[in-house]
Amino acid sequence: GAGVSQTPSNKVTEKGKYVELRCDPISGxxxxxxxRQSLGQGPEFLIYFQGTGAADDSGLPxxxxxxxxxxxxxxxxxIQRTERGDSAVYLCASSHRQAANTGELFFGEGSxxxxx
Amino acid sequence: AQKVTQAQTEISVVEKEDVxxxxxxxxxxxxxxxxxxxxxxxxxxxxxxRRNSFDEQxxxxxxxxxxFQKSTSSFNFTIxxxxxxDSAVYFCALPTDxxxxxFVFGPGTRLSVLx
Numbered sequence: 178g179a180g181v182s183q184t185p186s187n188k189v190t191e192k193g194k195y196v197e198l199r200c201d202p203i204s205g206x207x208x209x210x211x212x213r214q215s216l217g218q219g220p221e222f223l224i225y226f227q228g229t230g231a232a233d234d235s236g237l238p239x240x241x242x243x244x245x246x247x248x249x250x251x252x253x254x255x256i257q258r259t260e261r262g263d264s265a266v267y268l269c270a271s272s273h274r275q276a277a278n279t280g281e282l283f284f285g286e287g288s289x290x291x292x293x
Numbered sequence: 294a295q296k297v298t299q300a301q302t303e304i305s306v307v308e309k310e311d312v313x314x315x316x317x318x319x320x321x322x323x324x325x326x327x328x329x330x331x332x333x334x335x336x337x338x339x340x341x342x343r344r345n346s347f348d349e350q351x352x353x354x355x356x357x358x359x360x361f362q363k364s365t366s367s368f369n370f371t372i373x374x375x376x377x378x379d380s381a382v383y384f385c386a387l388p389t390d391x392x393x394x395x396f397v398f399g400p401g402t403r404l405s406v407l408x
Binding site for chain 1: 297328330335336337338339340343384386389395396397398399400401
């Protein structure tokens with residue numbers, strides 16, 4: 178498709194389990210972002226990739242969270258030893274370049290994670 | 294630090310009414326961009342507008358208009374003759390700094406347009 182694709186759309190897991198969330202950005206977009214949105218709140222930045230490298234991971238809450246983008250396209254957000262507080266919608270976005278200053282972000286529909 | 298405040302948590306209007314969504318921001322930068330995004334029930338945030346801090350002229354796009362006032366650090370969004378399809382959560386956003394690669398989003402305003 179033409180937009181940002183995220184899978185799974187819904188994930189229910191048990192506390193302590195490992196989870197992977199996948200993002201397929203718009204073709205040709207070099208920048209990729211992960212945000213987390215809790216109920217009733219705005220999106221919170223997690224990590225930003227420019228190409229294959231994580232240019233800014235200052236939003237990752239702790240070392241249980243990790244993200245990769247090995248070929249500069251698809252990205253995977255990995256959460257180890259999930260906790261109930263990790264429950265949220267995880268949003269992926271992509272852009273041509275430095276969207277914050279010059280462009281816009283194109284968002285996917287998100288992956289809703291529920292940790293029981 | 295950058296901060297965005299949207300004091301209106303929820304607003305309900307009847308179709309065809311005009312409605313204004315407020316956004317107040319704090320920034321340490323002298324030049325910056327401001328953004329509005331719309332999040333319909335499907336969950337996908339949709340870009341609405343980007344404004345440069347140099348340009349304080351109001352902007353109109355169809356039923357949408359934006360009032361940017363640097364003196365009060367506000368960037369308000371007005372929908373004229375609202376429609377049911379305008380029902381969504383609206384977010385105001387600000388880059389984290391002048392070279393920022395990411396945004397600080399406000400908490401959002403949920404707009405319900407009733408038929």
